[in-house]
Amino acid sequence: MDVQTNSVGRQDFSVNRDIFPAEIETKNNISLLEFGQSEKQLINEIIYNDGCLVLKGFKTDVQNFQSFIDAACGGSLVYTERSSPRHAVEGKVYTSTDYPKALPIFPHNEQSYNLGFAMKLAFYSQVVAESGGETPVCNTRKVLTRIDTALRNRLIKEGYLYVRNLCSKEFRGGIGLPWQDVYQTDDLDVVKEYCRKNDIQIEETKNGGIKTIQRRNVIAKHPVTGDHTWFNHLTFFNFRTLPAPMIANLKRFFDIADYPNNTYFADGSELSEDEVTHLQSAYQAEVVARPWGEEEVLIIDNMVTSHARNAFKGDRKVLVTMSESSTWEQCMPDTDQYLNEGF
Numbered sequence: 496m497d498v499q500t501n502s503v504g505r506q507d508f509s510v511n512r513d514i515f516p517a518e519i520e521t522k523n524n525i526s527l528l529e530f531g532q533s534e535k536q537l538i539n540e541i542i543y544n545d546g547c548l549v550l551k552g553f554k555t556d557v558q559n560f561q562s563f564i565d566a567a568c569g570g571s572l573v574y575t576e577r578s579s580p581r582h583a584v585e586g587k588v589y590t591s592t593d594y595p596k597a598l599p600i601f602p603h604n605e606q607s608y609n610l611g612f613a614m615k616l617a618f619y620s621q622v623v624a625e626s627g628g629e630t631p632v633c634n635t636r637k638v639l640t641r642i643d644t645a646l647r648n649r650l651i652k653e654g655y656l657y658v659r660n661l662c663s664k665e666f667r668g669g670i671g672l673p674w675q676d677v678y679q680t681d682d683l684d685v686v687k688e689y690c691r692k693n694d695i696q697i698e699e700t701k702n703g704g705i706k707t708i709q710r711r712n713v714i715a716k717h718p719v720t721g722d723h724t725w726f727n728h729l730t731f732f733n734f735r736t737l738p739a740p741m742i743a744n745l746k747r748f749f750d751i752a753d754y755p756n757n758t759y760f761a762d763g764s765e766l767s768e769d770e771v772t773h774l775q776s777a778y779q780a781e782v783v784a785r786p787w788g789e790e791e792v793l794i795i796d797n798m799v800t801s802h803a804r805n806a807f808k809g810d811r812k813v814l815v816t817m818s819e820s821s822t823w824e825q826c827m828p829d830t831d832q833y834l835n836e837g838f
């Protein structure tokens with residue numbers, strides 16, 4: 496899609512789209528909410544075209560940030576079918592993750608394994624880490640082009656399986672979230688009904704746990720721009736993407752079929768170590784880790800920009816809210832055309 500930046504004639508902010516992520520900066524202490532209300536069109540044009548946008552120098556707080564998202568980015572969403580430990584700070588604004596600070600988090604497009612997902616994510620940096628703690632971003636339209644053709648085409652044709660083994664909160668195994676946290680209910684019948692509606696196979700396992708299996712596509716078509724993008728959790732949830740000490744622990748205590756999270760080819764066969772390493776390197780080649788400044792906001796188009804988190808030292812507080820829901824049904828790729836002609 497070719498959209499021109501709207502030159503609004505204002506002198507109180509500047510736009511830089513020669514960098515990734517693009518930036519809008521003000522030195523005039525403008526309220527973020529007021530900017531979102533008056534420049535909604537410009538903000539969205541940049542997000543859709545460039546994939547992500549940093550807003551610097553604006554005056555904001557948690558309430559102002561959420562109201563800004565409501566005004567400029569379609570309204571904040573509740574976090575469902577959870578995979579990351581986080582807690583609500585206020586309203587629909589959450590800690591970006593409570594995951595241990597010594598461990599990095601690999602790039603991913605939020606909720607791509609759900610039938611419904613957020614189109615935009617917004618991060619708000621309140622406290623900058625002593626070192627590290629960036630939220631690296633990467634263009635998954637470009638990741639798609641980096642993947643070996645034979646592997647990519649197999650995955651595009653067949654999709655992949657995401658398999659979870661979730662413990663019950665009464666019998667926590669020490670790794671992974673209990674199903675009660677993931678689905679935000681203590682009622683297993685509610686979980687079964689959710690799974691039925693969301694194309695997830697579910698079976699009960701020992702000690703009150705459950706196993707879920709969902710087949711999902713690896714590419715999606717952006718409903719606004721029409722771009723095809725590598726949009727999946729295949730690499731992120733594959734056990735080989737975990738930090739080495741966690742892999743060693745898994746191997747020591749679990750059979751592979753019982754790992755809390757893992758991904759497979761659609762026929763249930765394992766990806767080889769080489770294949771997972773290749774997929775990881777396709778992301779790593781595109782990752783940009785911009786250091787956070789205090790009171791900065793980063794908005795990403797979740798379908799075409801993956802996000803990650805670098806390990807850090809010291810205190811760090813980055814809040815997140817998600818907005819604009821979409822569904823796989825609205826983003827189905829032109830698979831046959833893609834396989835025959837490419838894009």
Ligand SMILES: [Fe+2]
Nearest residue numbers: 579603605802
């Ligand atoms: Fe995330």
